[in-house]
Amino acid sequence: xxxxxxxxxxxxxxxxxxxxxxxxxxxxxxxxxxxxxxxxxxxxxxxxxxxxxxxxxxxxxxxxxxxxxxxxxxxxxxxxxxxxxxxxxxxxxxxxxxxxxxxxxxxxxxxxxxxxxxxxxxxxxxxxxxxxxxxxxxxxxxxxxxxxxxxxxxxxxxxxx
Numbered sequence: 001x002x003x004x005x006x007x008x009x010x011x012x013x014x015x016x017x018x019x020x021x022x023x024x025x026x027x028x029x030x031x032x033x034x035x036x037x038x039x040x041x042x043x044x045x046x047x048x049x050x051x052x053x054x055x056x057x058x059x060x061x062x063x064x065x066x067x068x069x070x071x072x073x074x075x076x077x078x079x080x081x082x083x084x085x086x087x088x089x090x091x092x093x094x095x096x097x098x099x100x101x102x103x104x105x106x107x108x109x110x111x112x113x114x115x116x117x118x119x120x121x122x123x124x125x126x127x128x129x130x131x132x133x134x135x136x137x138x139x140x141x142x143x144x145x146x147x148x149x150x151x152x153x154x155x156x157x158x159x160x161x
Contacts (some may be wrong), residue, residue, distance in 0.1 A: 022073055022114060026066045027096035098141045 001008050073153050082088070095118070103114030121140055126133040 006019060009081075011077070011080050015081065018073055022070050023108070026070060095137070098138065102141065102144055 001010065001013065025140060049056050049059075055084055099111055099115045100119065102113030118140065122133045122137045125136045129136075
């Protein structure tokens with residue numbers, strides 16, 4: 001498919017549609033309060049969730065199942081678009097860590113926005129200066145952390161009751 005004078009293989013379009021469908025489909029099932037309730041080490045959240053009637057063990061099972069499906073789908077798309085080699089893990093883990101740092105650990109939407117921002121920035125730089133793409137990716141991470149150390153996007157402050 002030709003978009004803005006560039007050739008875009010259909011596998012990327014299918015991968016994007018699959019990612020959007022999985023995020024939209026899994027977001028209602030992974031409500032932030034329920035995810036917090038089942039997170040290891042947060043016993044106060046678990047106790048509070050039990051008190052209001054949330055089955056914490058069921059929530060843990062459902063979120064694990066959804067995470068496993070999303071990971072499998074992402075692995076399939078990545079395998080269809082890239083060659084695997086032993087060094088891929090370090091590159092992917094460092095990029096994912098950068099995205100999580102920018103988007104926030106507890107925000108699915110924030111991580112999605114950070115991923116789109118960082119990957120788009122790197123892809124645009126790759127078109128004209130391929131050797132500088134990784135430098136710009138991590139340079140943008142450092143620049144955003146210097147300018148906005150909290151997160152990439154400002155979130156509303158939560159008021160304690």
